[in-house]
Amino acid sequence: MATSIHQKELERIRQHGAQTYPHECCGILLGKAEDWNKTILDILPMNNARKDSPQNRYMILPEDLIASDREARKRGLDVIGFYHSHPDHPAQPSEFDREHAWPWFAYIIVAVGKGVPRDLTAWLLSADRAQFVPEELQVTENGN
């Protein structure tokens, strides 16, 4: 069980985190999945819908997710996960992240310290919803 991502997409996630600092960025991971193995082939940067507390919260509206899902399917891809940033906090999922998480999806978190993207980690919700477990992120150098 692993998730692979191209270096270019990884860099786009980091840059999105830097752009929105000190607010959280968020986005959708598109790609292909075979059971639990996922290949991220594109990312869709999204607007953070939590205008009330964007420095420590993010939300992707269900209507945005529906539209993105349609777009993905047209391209032969699926929504396979999400990313967000933790401004001035470690790239570790919070209790709030866990409560709101869905199984199976890959969750990528990038820590952004003082505007500079730092650690980037990937997580999966355990089947009993009790915890996030680290997901192996395989970074590829070549084209899709």
Add this chain to the structure above:
Amino acid sequence: MGVKVIIPTPLRQYADKNASVVVEGKTVDEVMQNLTALHGELKRHLYGEDGKLRRFVNIYRNEEDIRYLEKENTPVKDNDVLNIVPSIAGGNIHFGNEAVLPGIPGRK
């Protein structure tokens, strides 16, 4: 005949890998109860311990959010489609005294 419930990708593993399931019911609540009776493992991910739908679970009846209809009492009829759509949310509030960047990344 019945109501077609579209199962989101992450939950298909708990519905015998089906992308949709047809179940009976006259309201959204009845359909959802029948769905989770049929596929028991779905319940944990759709309902909280208080027995209510989780906050980040959205249900659309024929593309209309039931929050703007009659919520779980929204009536349904044969051939209606219910779509279960996740809200995706989170954030960096940590409980306890974790370290913050810069420095050594903190853990609970």
